[in-house]
Amino acid sequence: MDVDPSKILVRYNVAKEKAQTPEEMAAEMYPSTEPAKTICAAIFDGEEDDVIEGLEKAIEGGADAVKLIDDVLMVGMKIVTDLYDQGVIFLPNVMMSADAMLEGIEYCKEQGGAAPKPKGKVVCHVAEGDVHDIGKSIVAALLRAAGYEVVDLGRDVPVDEVIAAVKKESPMMLTGTALMTTTMYAFKEVNDRLLESGIKVPFQCGGGAVNQDFVTQYELGVYGEEAADAPKMADAILSGKGLAQLKEQFHKH
């Protein structure tokens, strides 16, 4: 027995796929000059060794190692995250590219003997009692890929520890992940304790169990539907948006 499935189901992912391949789309976005072009391609491919090799050549050719970070590495990574946002490439490609880019940054720092100023600092954590940390790891990787410094507190983080970290690090933004309906209430407590201390840091919350209705119940909370919303919100904060505007941007109903 067999069936023609076309009347039973639709594979919308196939129907929606772009005609161009991701490689072709990326190639159109690479800078036109060398060595930037080759390094960007190596980042897209997630090839650490090629990234380092390209950087070596660039430095030999007289380029400033620290400047290469912003001028080349971040540019290459932006191509990758833009294509991910457009739904052209998938998360593992972003992770591999981010690994390659971060190695490149380390190399440039060693060579240049200095580090560029990160765009800002973000503290990430998984709610107390919750070990589901894959979503949080994705959030942290995308933030790093976008040029933010991430303080990753890990999973099952007690409220006290979150508060202490925020006081110590003074981040521009805090993120929380919860996958269980039983653990997400910790976010309210984090909110209350921060407010008690007079700290009004935007607190972006996401993860399987969390929804917008829940997050709107506490003042500092902004809902994050998917991991890519984290760097988007950090960018929005950098561009000067306050809590109310962030909620407007990220709350869909």
Place this chain on the structure above:
Amino acid sequence: MVKRYTSLAYKNADDMIFGKSVYPVKAELGLEVGAGYVTGEVNYAPRPEAGVSKEKLVSEYRRLTTDIMARAVQVGFPGISLETEHVEQMTNNPDWGGEVAHVQKTIMEEYHEEYGIKTALRHTPGDIRENRDLLALIGAKYDTLMESFEAVADAGADFLSIETMGGKEILDYAILRNDIPGLVYAIGCLGSIDMTMIWEDIRKIADKKGRIAAGDTDCSQANTAMFIAGGLLDKNLAHTIAIIARAISAPRTLAGYEAGAQGPGKDCGYENTIVKAITGCPIAQEGKTSTCAHSDVMGNLVMQCCDLWSNESVEYHGEFGGTSVQCWSESLNYDAAMLNVATETGNAKMLRDILVLSDKYRDPQGYVLAYDNAYSVAEAIAKDGDDLYLRAKNAAIACCDILNAADKKKLVMSKFETNALNDAKAALDAMTDEADTFMSDSMEKYKAEVAVFRPDDNYKF
């Protein structure tokens, strides 16, 4: 040394069917699993507020068990299985889990005596073997876990299960990087080593207490991959990679049977059809009637060879049709009744094939798990059944070959899925045939790359 499977329990894929297994098991209160009929297995979770004390928790389970049994007789179920997946407090305090099992079993006995309804109780302690940041598979937490198994077995749980986490520390890293050798190492090697250790001990407890060591699932890894892959439009993982992870999970779940499990396998093991082909032991499955817990892309197909039919999990609360556990157990029972009519009227294979065809081309995952293809994966595993590494690699290769050989007009894959598949196949082709080489290379690689990997503390190599 455990004996590994090197042959299949079924001569033909077509012999595999729902409700029937080669080696049925029987619970204390009369319910047989795999003996010719399918039974609903209802799953539930207490409300968060109920977890604050032992008394509250026990009372929550008392209420929900009574609700289920009451509905079962109101609607005329011939039998029902209950699964209690522990919340962490119940495993960490073995007497809590034991008390819950005792209270549940007592209610089930009362109904059995009064109405003759056949029942079974499964308890699934949580895999508590981890500290905040690190797995702790061996040591004090292991001992507590075993005490929990003893307590629930003592108190009347018929089927003992768990969803173990061995290999997860590597999987979490590898799956976000399309690292196929990493999947083989995490699931096929590390996972199977842990499974072998823990299931030998669970079997000893089951034998001592006259209970059944039921089975495990690779929930922590293959389901993680399946959930990251998500729906058709999600962009986090190719579905072709998710099904490779699933294929590799079959030999891992199999390791539990080799070490003493007898079935019914755990509901969320979507790999169970492959495993049943090899062991002939009964399996639980979940799909279209577990949408309360999660979405998948093969809700009908997974019914194909089930012996118990489950709803995975639902929080205990009120619905318009009664409490949630009553609503879902009723749906499960109607599903089971339909399957059992097919069996009674000689139409079982026809219904099985209808269920399969409704999802076989929906997604690469369902395609490979369709019983005919699942059977081919099983053959590839048994071929090198004695070698944990090779059989896992074989499963992955068989999965790729099945997808590549599919009728492209029926199983339509996106370029993205096809590219990921081609890359995965190339990575598999480049892997060594020597288990020792693979194990030592992987150890070195992941020690360097994965900060939380503590092989010496967690695995008895």
